[in-house]
Amino acid sequence: MHLTQQLELFPDHFVTQLLFKDVKNAAELKKKAMEGQISGALINASMVLDPFQLLVATNKAIHLQKTGKMKTRSLYSEIIFNLSPTNNISEAFKRFGISDHDNAVHIVLVHTKEEDHNIDSILSKVEGQQIPISQMSMLSDTAKIRKLYKVTSQEEKCGSLLDSVICRMAIKDVL
Amino acid sequence: MASDEIKATLCFLDKTKLIKQGAEARVYRGTFLGKPTIIKERFPKRYRHPTLDEKLTHRRTTQEVRSILRCRKAGISAPVVYFVDYTTHCIFLEDLVSAITVRDHIRSIQESKQTIECLHMLADKMGEVLAKMHDEDVIHGDLTTSNMLLREGDGAGDTDPVLIDFGLSYISGLPEDKGVDLYVLEKAFLSTHPNTEALFDRLLKSYMASSKKSPAVIKKLDEVRLRGRKRSMVG
Numbered sequence: 001m002h003l004t005q006q007l008e009l010f011p012d013h014f015v016t017q018l019l020f021k022d023v024k025n026a027a028e029l030k031k032k033a034m035e036g037q038i039s040g041a042l043i044n045a046s047m048v049l050d051p052f053q054l055l056v057a058t059n060k061a062i063h064l065q066k067t068g069k070m071k072t073r074s075l076y077s078e079i080i081f082n083l084s085p086t087n088n089i090s091e092a093f094k095r096f097g098i099s100d101h102d103n104a105v106h107i108v109l110v111h112t113k114e115e116d117h118n119i120d121s122i123l124s125k126v127e128g129q130q131i132p133i134s135q136m137s138m139l140s141d142t143a144k145i146r147k148l149y150k151v152t153s154q155e156e157k158c159g160s161l162l163d164s165v166i167c168r169m170a171i172k173d174v175l
Numbered sequence: 176m177a178s179d180e181i182k183a184t185l186c187f188l189d190k191t192k193l194i195k196q197g198a199e200a201r202v203y204r205g206t207f208l209g210k211p212t213i214i215k216e217r218f219p220k221r222y223r224h225p226t227l228d229e230k231l232t233h234r235r236t237t238q239e240v241r242s243i244l245r246c247r248k249a250g251i252s253a254p255v256v257y258f259v260d261y262t263t264h265c266i267f268l269e270d271l272v273s274a275i276t277v278r279d280h281i282r283s284i285q286e287s288k289q290t291i292e293c294l295h296m297l298a299d300k301m302g303e304v305l306a307k308m309h310d311e312d313v314i315h316g317d318l319t320t321s322n323m324l325l326r327e328g329d330g331a332g333d334t335d336p337v338l339i340d341f342g343l344s345y346i347s348g349l350p351e352d353k354g355v356d357l358y359v360l361e362k363a364f365l366s367t368h369p370n371t372e373a374l375f376d377r378l379l380k381s382y383m384a385s386s387k388k389s390p391a392v393i394k395k396l397d398e399v400r401l402r403g404r405k406r407s408m409v410g
Binding site: 005007045062063154158159166168170171 | 183186187206209210241244247248249252253256258267328341
């Protein structure tokens with residue numbers, strides 16, 4: 001169901017992604033994450049196209065944490081911030097974090113040993129149905145993604161929507 | 176803490192394969208987040224003052240990724256940027272695994288004694304892409320047939336050539352800069368591929384047909400041909 005990958009740049013870090021639909025307690029989850037009771041990034045599933053998008057955001061967040069250059073307060077908030085094409089923090093949380101009435105949630109966990117994730121603790125907190133990560137494209141809202149990342153049709157001629165999104169995420173700090 | 180991090184990226188580079196070394200950067204090939212990736216590392220230049228070195232290297236790294244994004248937004252094919260490490264000045268780029276350079280493609284056609292006509296489509300495409308790039312005011316700075324790639328099964332020009340190596344690129348609307356950009360390509364093109372004057376002419380014709388701003392650029396190109404790339408500073 002979930003997907004765990006090792007980061008090549010930080011071999012002692014693993015990233016696990018989980019996906020839930022029909023979530024009933026988004027507001028509560030959001031509150032818990034903000035209070036630090038959930039150690040994971042809770043992401044609006046409609047804004048994600050591919051697991052690679054979250055790997056890029058997570059890799060960058062760990063890199064910035066290690067170099068002391070994070071823009072937000074925690075690794076998990078930094079992951080959400082890195083998804084955004086702009087440098088506006090509150091807007092990033094609003095668009096890419098979960099909202100009280102969301103019913104699909106994408107969760108990213110970072111851990112240092114392959115099996116040492118806290119999936120069980122996450123599963124016990126989310127009131128919803130876990131679905132395979134491979135089904136994530138069914139939840140993504142490509143029209144909204146195109147609009148938010150300002151991807152034009154001429155750009156999509158030279159690559160996929162995911163390519164355009166990744167480029168903006170990687171380059172936004174020097175624009 | 177910062178030094179640990181530098182070690183992390185450099186440790187990673189140790190495990191990847193060095194494929195090119197130039198005066199400005201080293202290019203590696205490896206896997207990053209599960210994808211085939213090209214890593215361009217601008218290493219420190221010991222002959223420069225450290226502060227100046229840091230500043231120049233940082234500026235060139237940011238310039239390179241900005242130009243790539245600007246081109247892609249305009250629909251000009253360039254590799255996807257996956258990640259930029261500004262502490263070690265490494266750019267992680269999409270690896271077009273089965274792509275070949277325009278240089279190798281032209282050579283193989285010439286060697287196979289095929290007629291040059293089968294390269295006409297390619298010259299047209301190159302002219303169009305460069306016109307589009309100059310219309311966006313991106314000056315590549317190092318146009319050669321080695322810095323243009325063709326995706327696999329693409330010899331006839333089904334899709335656009337992919338521009339790479341924006342290390343010397345900058346933004347400018349001046350016809351002078353665009354003229355010099357074309358002049359650099361002309362020099363490189365004709366010296367890499369002998370007897371291709373007609374082909375390069377075709378490229379220029381396609382450039383002229385595709386860009387509204389081309390007359391001023393071609394006028395400058397003619398001037399630059401007479402005097403060379405650098406402007407005369409006499410007087």
